[in-house]
Amino acid sequence: MTKFLKLTCLVSIILIAGCTKDKSQQIKEQSAETQKRVNIPGITFSPASALYGSAITINGSFSTTPGANVVKINGVTGIINSVAADKIVVTVPVTATTGKISVTANSVTTTSATDFKVLKLVKEGSKPTGFYVNRLSFDRSGNGTTYFIGGFAPVVKKMTAAGVVSTIYSLLPGKHYGPNHDEYYTITDVENDGLGNVYFTRNRYRDTAYQIEFGYNAYPVIKSSVVLKINAAGQVSPFVGDGRGAKFWELQKIVLDIKGHNILLYHTALPNFQYLTKINQSGVAEEINAPVQNNELCPDEDGNYYTMLNYDLKKVSINGVVTHVAGSGVGGTTDGASDVARFYPSSTLAVDDNAKNIFVTNGGGAVRLVNAAGYVTTLPVSISSISSNQMYFNRFTxxxxxxxxxxxxxYGLK
Structure with a gap:
C-alpha cells in the first residue's frame, strides 16, 4: 500500500471516529434531556381549597436551588415559603383566583390536573342578640348553640341554633356593680365542654367605695373568685374556687383545651401580676409558668393556646412550652415571612383549626392571617371598630x- 493510500485511510478513520463520538455525545445529551422530562411527574396539592393567605402543599419533583421554582395559581405567582425535592409550601396570594396550579422547575412547567379553589372571606350578615355581649362560646358538640356573657348586669345566656335565647344564670338583684352595694360581682368569661356542661368565671368584690391605689390608678378589692359549673339539667355548683380547691386572684379568662381534659385560668392581681393555672377535671390545680398578655388566650384543638407577647405571636402548650410563630419583635403592621412580620401587642386572635390559620386584628378594621408556614397576609376585607370587638372562629360552621x-x-369562607 502506498504512503498516500495509508494516509488517506488514517484520516478517514479519524473522521469516522470523531463523527461517531459526536453522534454518541448527542444521543447521550438527548437521552439525559428526555430522562429529565420523563422524571417530572404530574403535581398534586393539598388542601383542595383554602382561604387566600393560607399555606398549601404541592407534591412533585422540584429543584432545591433557591429561586429555581416558580409556582402560579391560575396564572398568579404564589409566595414560596419552603422547598424540598418533593414538596413546595406556598402561600396563596390575595389576588389569586380558582384555577390550575403550575410549577416551573428545571425549565419544565407542570400543571395540575384539577383546579385549586381559592376561598374569600365574605360577610354573610349580622344577627341582633337583644343584649350586650361581652364573651361567647360555641357549644363543642357542634349543635349550633352559643353561650354568652351579656349585659351590664352580668348574666349567662344560651342561644340555640334556631335563635331562641334563654338565661341560664343571673346574679341576685343588687349584686352587680353599682353604688351603695356592700359587695358586688362580675362574670368575666364562659366556656363549655360539649357534654352539656357550661363553665364561667365569677369575681366578688368589696363595696365600690373600697379601692387600692396602684400607680396613678385605683383598683377594686377582690374578695373571692370562683369557676361555676352549670350541668345539663341547669343546676349550678362551684367547680373550683370560693373555698373549693385552689384560690385565685381576679379571674379574667377561662380556656378548655378542645379535648376537654384541662381548664386553663388566667387571673390577675393588680395590673402587673398575671397568673396561669391549669385545672384538671378532678379540680386539682397546677401553676403554669408561661406568658400571656392583654387577657388573650386563644386555644386550638390540640390543647395549645396563642397569645401576643409584646410584638410577637407565640404558641404555648398546656404544659407551658413556648414556640415562636411570627413577629420580628418590632411593633407595626408589616406583612411577610415569620421573621419579618410586625404586630402590635393589643391584638385580638382567633384560630381556624381546620386550616391551621390564625386571624389577627390590630385595629383600624384590618384583618390579618398568619398561616401554618408563619407567613402573614393582610386580607382584603375590613371590619369596622374591630379593635373593640371580640373575634372567634367557629370550627363547626x-x-x-x-x-x-x-x-x-x-363571615364565611367562600
Whole structure:
C-alpha cells in the first residue's frame, strides 16, 4: 500500500471516529434531556381549597436551588415559603383566583390536573342578640348553640341554633356593680365542654367605695373568685374556687383545651401580676409558668393556646412550652415571612383549626392571617371598630364571628 493510500485511510478513520463520538455525545445529551422530562411527574396539592393567605402543599419533583421554582395559581405567582425535592409550601396570594396550579422547575412547567379553589372571606350578615355581649362560646358538640356573657348586669345566656335565647344564670338583684352595694360581682368569661356542661368565671368584690391605689390608678378589692359549673339539667355548683380547691386572684379568662381534659385560668392581681393555672377535671390545680398578655388566650384543638407577647405571636402548650410563630419583635403592621412580620401587642386572635390559620386584628378594621408556614397576609376585607370587638372562629360552621355590642357579625369562607 502506498504512503498516500495509508494516509488517506488514517484520516478517514479519524473522521469516522470523531463523527461517531459526536453522534454518541448527542444521543447521550438527548437521552439525559428526555430522562429529565420523563422524571417530572404530574403535581398534586393539598388542601383542595383554602382561604387566600393560607399555606398549601404541592407534591412533585422540584429543584432545591433557591429561586429555581416558580409556582402560579391560575396564572398568579404564589409566595414560596419552603422547598424540598418533593414538596413546595406556598402561600396563596390575595389576588389569586380558582384555577390550575403550575410549577416551573428545571425549565419544565407542570400543571395540575384539577383546579385549586381559592376561598374569600365574605360577610354573610349580622344577627341582633337583644343584649350586650361581652364573651361567647360555641357549644363543642357542634349543635349550633352559643353561650354568652351579656349585659351590664352580668348574666349567662344560651342561644340555640334556631335563635331562641334563654338565661341560664343571673346574679341576685343588687349584686352587680353599682353604688351603695356592700359587695358586688362580675362574670368575666364562659366556656363549655360539649357534654352539656357550661363553665364561667365569677369575681366578688368589696363595696365600690373600697379601692387600692396602684400607680396613678385605683383598683377594686377582690374578695373571692370562683369557676361555676352549670350541668345539663341547669343546676349550678362551684367547680373550683370560693373555698373549693385552689384560690385565685381576679379571674379574667377561662380556656378548655378542645379535648376537654384541662381548664386553663388566667387571673390577675393588680395590673402587673398575671397568673396561669391549669385545672384538671378532678379540680386539682397546677401553676403554669408561661406568658400571656392583654387577657388573650386563644386555644386550638390540640390543647395549645396563642397569645401576643409584646410584638410577637407565640404558641404555648398546656404544659407551658413556648414556640415562636411570627413577629420580628418590632411593633407595626408589616406583612411577610415569620421573621419579618410586625404586630402590635393589643391584638385580638382567633384560630381556624381546620386550616391551621390564625386571624389577627390590630385595629383600624384590618384583618390579618398568619398561616401554618408563619407567613402573614393582610386580607382584603375590613371590619369596622374591630379593635373593640371580640373575634372567634367557629370550627363547626367554618365561619369567623365578631361580636360587637348587641350584634353578632358572621363571615364565611367562600
Amino acid at each position: 367554618n365561619k369567623l364571628v365578631i361580636n360587637y355590642r348587641t350584634e353578632i357579625h358572621q
